Amino acid sequence: MRIKIAPSLLSADFGRLEEEIREVEKGGADLLHWDVMDGHFVPNLTVGPSVIRCLRERTDLPFNVHLMIETPEKYLRRFVEAGGDIITVHVEACGNLRGALSSLRRMGVKVGLALNPETPLGAVEGVMGELDLLLVMTVHPGFGNQRFLRSTLPKLRRAGRRVREEGLPLDLGVDGGISVETVPEVVRAGANLLVAGTAIYGQRDRVLAIRRLREAALEGLSGKG
Numbered sequence: 001m002r003i004k005i006a007p008s009l010l011s012a013d014f015g016r017l018e019e020e021i022r023e024v025e026k027g028g029a030d031l032l033h034w035d036v037m038d039g040h041f042v043p044n045l046t047v048g049p050s051v052i053r054c055l056r057e058r059t060d061l062p063f064n065v066h067l068m069i070e071t072p073e074k075y076l077r078r079f080v081e082a083g084g085d086i087i088t089v090h091v092e093a094c095g096n097l098r099g100a101l102s103s104l105r106r107m108g109v110k111v112g113l114a115l116n117p118e119t120p121l122g123a124v125e126g127v128m129g130e131l132d133l134l135l136v137m138t139v140h141p142g143f144g145n146q147r148f149l150r151s152t153l154p155k156l157r158r159a160g161r162r163v164r165e166e167g168l169p170l171d172l173g174v175d176g177g178i179s180v181e182t183v184p185e186v187v188r189a190g191a192n193l194l195v196a197g198t199a200i201y202g203q204r205d206r207v208l209a210i211r212r213l214r215e216a217a218l219e220g221l222s223g224k225g
């Protein structure tokens with residue numbers, strides 16, 4: 001599976017979102033990661049559909065909307081209408097998981113499912129065949145610039161093994177603490193979609209930052225990293 005880099009706008013300058021997006025476009029980002037937080041599912045607040053809609057016209061990059069909100073079922077349509085291409089819900093937040101996944105499918109968008117560091121893979125194994133993205137949280141969601149949790153690696157490896165063995169056509173993503181230091185290990189575990197906030201927007205040269213992440217991924221895969 002191809003390595004995909006998804007800059008997380010959580011670490012961007014929200015006053016200059018359009019320019020911030022332009023820079024990662026130049027760097028060859030594959031998609032944009034929007035972190036939506038409601039102050040309940042996670043102890044922080046960010047943007048909602050109206051901000052996402054405003055930026056939709058300004059770029060052709062696909063939008064991955066990561067919903068860190070309670071009862072996401074209620075808001076799916078709004079995020080689809082705002083321009084989300086891949087909508088990711090949290091397994092811990094869905095009252096009716098299968099219902100949420102199938103309504104996303106019916107709305108014609110790609111279906112993502114995230115799981116928190118403590119949530120076992122068993123919570124999503126039954127629906128892995130229905131996903132376009134499985135997003136393994138490698139920090140506790142809520143804030144950028146946290147330390148990567150190595151305790152999530154066995155779960156990631158297990159997910160990677162299943163994706164490989166069954167040839168599942170989904171992206172296996174990691175989110176939180178992803179940097180040139182942690183990339184080699186996560187790609188070896190099977191991740192191919194790398195969400196990175198601080199490692200890109202915390203750097204002055206975003207083009208270089210993306211290139212370094214990609215190189216670290218390729219080195220990891222070739223056994224050098």
Ligand code: DX5
Pocket residue numbers: 008010011033035066139140141142143144145146175176177178195196197198199
């Ligand atoms: C965590 C968010 C992440 C976060 C990653 O709550 O879901 O997308 O922005 O930021 P870094 O890469 O700084 O850990």
Ligand code: ZN
Pocket residue numbers: 008033034035066175195
């Ligand atoms: Zn995220």
